[in-house]
Amino acid sequence: FHDGVRALEAAGVTRFVELGPDAVLTGLARESVQAPDTAFVPLxxxxxxxxxxxxxGLAQLYVDGLAPDWQAVFPGAGxxxxPTYAFQHQRYWLAADVPLVVGALDTPDQQAGAGEVAPLRARLAGVGESEQQELLVELVRSQSAAILGHSSVEAIEPEVGFLEAGMDSVSGTELRIALSAATGLALSAGVVFYHRTPADLAAHLRTELAHGGSGLAGAGADGAVDGGAEDAAEDLESISGLLRRAAADGRMTKGMALLDAVAEILPDFSSAAELERxxxxxxLAQGEQGPKLICFPSPMALGGAHQYxxxxxxxxxxxxxxxxPVPGFGPGEALPCSVDAVLDVFLEGLPAMAAGExxxxxxxxxGGQFAHATAEVLEKAGTPAAGVVLLDTYLPGGEGQDELWPQMFRGMLDRESSFGRFSAARLxxxxxxxxxxxxxxxxxxSAPxxxxxxxxxxxxxPGTEDWRASWSGExxxxxxxxxxxxxxxxxAPVVAEAVDDWLSTLGTLES
Structure with missing residues (x-):
């Protein structure tokens, strides 16, 4: 896919329009193209x-200079x-064979994002800190509402987490890009997930803007982010860049050795008691129906609550x-020394999550291995889980799957654009x-x-013919x-239905 997009770019393509159910390929294409003025539009x-x-999407293409065939969009319209002046009052109504008003398209909230943020820095400079926070909160909320398909900014609460509101890795990347364009800041890959609510993210944006460029990468006078060869060279020399180079050259063993060395330098912990907090x-969801679902993400670079x-x-x-949370993946967090250290953290937080239900x-x-191991400890302690769900959990050392692990690792790197560049700490x-x-x-x-x-x-x-994961226990x-x-x-919807159907049988299984 990367090679195909680069070939199109070399042929002079400057607009990429995605026809599909979401903007997944748009993120991958954006990561593959080098030209900063290329347009990416999901329809x-x-x-x-x-x-x-x-x-x-058509409006975005029009702004980029591509005039759609409006007669095809609105048959019969002319x-x-x-009017040139405000006092030239006259009624204008296009005669068309199809409705010209499409629900939320012309509501004030839908239009509020892009048009008002152009003079953002000037507006922020003229007000106090509390007003700056309010402006940035509204910016984050309006962009989030547009990306999540809400007709009103009121659907996005300032103190409700992005993930709780329905944001995932794809839409989170879109929000990061939209906010980068609006503020001129080169925002970090996981910024939407590290600052979990619109209010938290707005405070982070205000801090970055107040530092006058600490969050900028080659920002010009207009605040636009200007990448370039220097940024590309710096990326190739980063931990992430070196790892991707090792993967491309077939030297994954050396790439993982590099990450091992970095991990040894970072602080670590042996039990939950050693952590300050x-x-x-x-x-991600609330409801009265039981049992609750406590979901362990993958403990890999793509992992996090957004996966669910x-x-x-x-x-x-x-x-x-x-x-x-999986300990060690957050900013500044210590790494676990052992499996027992990881389980200790999970077991420490589990009573509050379960709340006696x-x-x-x-x-x-x-993450399935740690979910199963946590269930084993709970069962021995006399507080068992009602069941365990394993979602494609591969056990290490599977027979005939030696080549599968490097391919899985490359597949993860290929999806890096949907999360953003991996930090050295996350790797x-x-x-x-x-x-x-x-x-x-x-x-x-004993649990089902x-x-x-x-x-x-x-x-x-080649060598991945035996690719299916299996589980030895009942x-x-x-x-x-x-x-x-x-x-x-x-x-995900089909997986959720399968889990839902199985949950309805738990009483039968127990009997």
């Missing part, structure tokens, strides 16, 4: 009105000269879905957990286990459409 999104998304879990955003949307209003532990990819944490999962093999467990795996492989590379197997990387993305 479909999984959230919001289809017609609004289509017409908004051109009309608009535990990061807060993220609640689409999965959780199936349960909103019915069942609580909460995601504990029945719960099921869910784990995606290697080091991934390296540490890659070592720990070898010592986190499953033991005996659902094992969900995809029907398609994510790679067709379990119920369900296969769903998709690949390892898409079961919590495009296939």
């Amino acid at each position: 479909g999104r999984r959230l919001g009105s289809e017609s609004v998304t289509l017409l908004t 051109r009309a000269e608009l 535990l990061a807060e879990p993220v609640r 955003a689409r999965f959780a949307s199936h349960f909103r209003g019915r069942r609580e879905v909460v995601v504990p 029945p719960f099921v532990l869910v784990g995606y990819s290697s 080091a944490a991934m390296s540490r957990y890659s070592d720990l999962i070898v010592d986190c093999l499953p033991g005996a467990l 286990v659902l094992f969900v795996r995809p029907a398609q492989s994510f790679t067709d590379a 379990h119920l197997l369900r296969e769903v459409p998709g690949t390892h990387f898409t079961i919590l993305e495009e296939s």
Whole structure:
């Protein structure tokens, strides 16, 4: 895909329009193109009105200089000269065969984002700190509302987390790009997930703007971010750049050795008691129906609560879905020394998440190993989980799967654009957990286990014919459409339905 996009760029293509159910390929294409003035426009999104998304995309193309065939968009409509002065009162109504007003398209909230942020810095300079915060909160809320398909900014609460509001890695990347364009700041990859609410993110934006360029990368007088060869060279010399170079050259062993060395330099911990504070879990859905779902993300560079955003949307209003933080992946967090250290953190936070009610532990990819290990400890302590759900969890050392792991790692790097560039700390944490999962093999467990795996492989590379994950302990197997990387993305609704159906049988299983 990268090579194809680069070939199109070399042929002079300056606009990329995505026809699909969401903006996934737009993010990948944006990461592949070097020219800063290239336009990327998705004409479909999984959230919001289809017609609004289509017409908004056409408007973006028009602003970029491409004039659509408006007769095809609005059959029967004609051109009309608009009044030059405000006192030239005259009614203008286009005769058309189709409605010209499309719901939320012409509401004030839908238009508020782009038009008002151009003089943003000048407006911020003329007011006090509290007013600056209010302006930036409204900017974040309006951009979030537009991306999530809401007709009103009121749908985005300042103190409600982005993930709780339905933001995932794709829409989070879109919000980061929109805010970068609006502020001129070169925002970090995970900024939307590190600053979890619009109010928190607005405060971060105000701090970056107040520092007068600490958050800028080659910003010009107009505040636009100007990348270039120097930025590209710096990226190639970063930890992330060196790792991608090692993967491209077939030297993954050396790349992982680099990450191991970085992990050894960073601070670590042996128990939850050594940490000053535990990061807060993220609640993605609420509801009265039990049991609760406590979902462990993948302990890899792509991991985080955002992985469960689409999965959780199936349960909103019915069942609580909460995601504990994986220690070591947050900014400035220490890395665990052992599997016991990781489990200690999970077990420390679990009582508050469960709140005395029945719960099921869910784990995606290697997160399934830690979900299962946590369930084992709880069972021995006499406080068992109602069940465990494993979402395509591969155990290390699987027979005939030696080539699968490098391909999986390359697949993760290929999806880096959907999250943003991986920080050195996040890559080091991934390296540490890659070592720990070898010592986190499953033991005996009485709780029922659902094992969900995809029907398609994510790679067709030689040596990966035996690509299906398997589980040795007693379990119920369900296969769903998709690949390892898409079961919590495009296939998330089907996965959620499979889990929901299984949850309804738990009482039967126990009896």
